[in-house]
Amino acid sequence: MEIEKIEQLSSIRKNIISWYQFNKNATILQINKECKEIADELIKKAKNVCTINSIEETDTIIDKKFDYILLYGLENFNYSLNEFLEFSKKYINEDGTILFTCDNRYGLQNYNINCEITENKNYLSKIEIEEILKEKNIEKYKFYYPLPNYKIPNVIFTDRHLPNNESILRDFTLYSQNEILAVDEREKYKEILSDNKELFKIFANSFLVEISNESNNIEFISFNNSRKEKYRIKTVMKNDIVSKESVDKSGLEHIKTIKRNIDILKKLDINMLDEYKENTIYSKIMPQEKSFDKILIEKYKNQEIEDANILINDFITEIKNKLSKCEKTESKTVFEKYNINIDKEISDKLNFIKYGFFDLIFQNCFYEENKFYFYDQEWMEENIPIEFIIYRTIEYLANSSKIINRNQLFEKFKITEFIEIFNKLETVLQEEIKDEEIWEIHAENRITVKNLYDTQVHYRNLISLAEQKKENEKNSNEHEINMYKQNINELTTELNIIKNSKSWKMTEILRKIRRKL
Secondary structure, X not given: OOHHHHHOOHHHHHHHHHOOOOOOOOEEEEEXXXXXXXXXXXXXXXXXXXXEOOHHHHHHHOOOOEEEEEEOOHHHOOOOHHHHHHHHHHHEEEEEEEEEEEEEOOOHHHHOOOOOOOOOOOOEOHHHHHHHHHHOOOOOEEEEEEEOOOOOOOEEEEOOEOOOOOHHHHOOOOOOOOOOOOOOHHHHHHHHHHHOHHHHHHHOOEEEEEEOOOOOOEEEEEOOOOEOHHHOEEXXXXXXXXXXXXXOHHHHHHHHHHHHHHHHHHHOOOOEOEEEEOOEEEEEOOOHHHEHHHHHHHHHHOOOHHHHHHHHHXXXXXXXXXXXXXXXXXXXXXXHHOOOOOOHHHHHHOOEEEEEOOOOOHHHEEEEOOEEEEOOOOOOEEEEEHHHHHHHHHHHHHHHOXXXXXXXXXXXXXXXXXXXXXXXXXXXXXXXXXXXXXHHHHHHHHHHHXXXXXXXXXXXXXXXXXXXXXXXXXXXXXXXXXXXXXXXXXXXXXXXXXXXXXXXXXXXXXXXXXXXX
């Protein structure tokens, strides 16, 4: 992978603040003029934006105070966090907000082989930042944890919404070629999360820190960097509601498509938590313990397998009854649309429906008082088999928990014979959505990790084999020596027996005569 590929992703940089709720009439001082994408985004959000390269410029060009001061990339400057905070005191309004980003000294990305990190004094850990804030008598602040880092964030966590094994998969790693990846970042985070969620704060790759007297209720932000631009959405979770907007104008049509999906689903009498208003999708938040996938996983953990299967059957019955209200149209099936060859024998066994909302999966569903409530329905294909939706519910449930046996569930709900063709359809649908360039970079990262891991394993195996061979040779030599010793001992014993025999003694005179001759 060439470094230019990463540079082409510069539009993603704005994700670090594109969701932030700046006051509309605010004035903002941005430090780091070179990051044009950040400046452009700030201009959309504020009354006035002033950008400078460094705090040393202020004596000459700044004669006022600001509502916000944003420093982008502390590690890129030759002054410390202390100095930046002292500077900010002079130029921030009384109720103003200070924001800065920096890489974490202990972030997992630093454990890849040739990253240049620890010598930089501005690579700070969370504890170091908190100690500095304490020294400055700053008590009101908030940490945000962007992944893979603050430069190209795909997801941003907070202390109130830390990742789990499912949401950490949104860490869509993108690195340049000169970084040799020794760590599969997402797998390593999974290990950390399984020990203690709080440890994530220590090993997060980077931070966005907000210093403000006003607290906000934002808990979680995510983007879809891996998608084509026209499908990219930013999701902002607050403590009471989730909002979804297009990342830029190219995604407005997709938001309208989601609105159309919501309208159709409501007409089909499916309970929806989503509403549309002014180019934004709003979703009500229900308690996490009522998330249907978590309910099922908990039942499987507790060996309540029959109860879990009954609930899955109820779910399938619900979507079958409601989605089958509209008959299949005369247009092409989804397989014909995407040129997927399917045997007539298999096709005849499938039940095609007009409105194929194939994201009606357990993860996008809540269950309360024997009712199913759905959200996040972005995708629909006409003339798709209802069995494909069932296949996806099982597949995605199994992907989120190792205790789920997908093959048993496929067998139980009569999906097994369709798996091969459904795998092909799933691949085609994902290809339609994803951004090839970004996926290529991500895939090369993972290949690098895998190749390096495989090389390390192979190297360890070679060492192990060499040591084993050496040990075998040593054991073989010792065995051989012991055999010789045993033979010598046996021969010595036999010789002594002969020497002590009467016949030996009787012929001793003859042997002496022979030796003289």
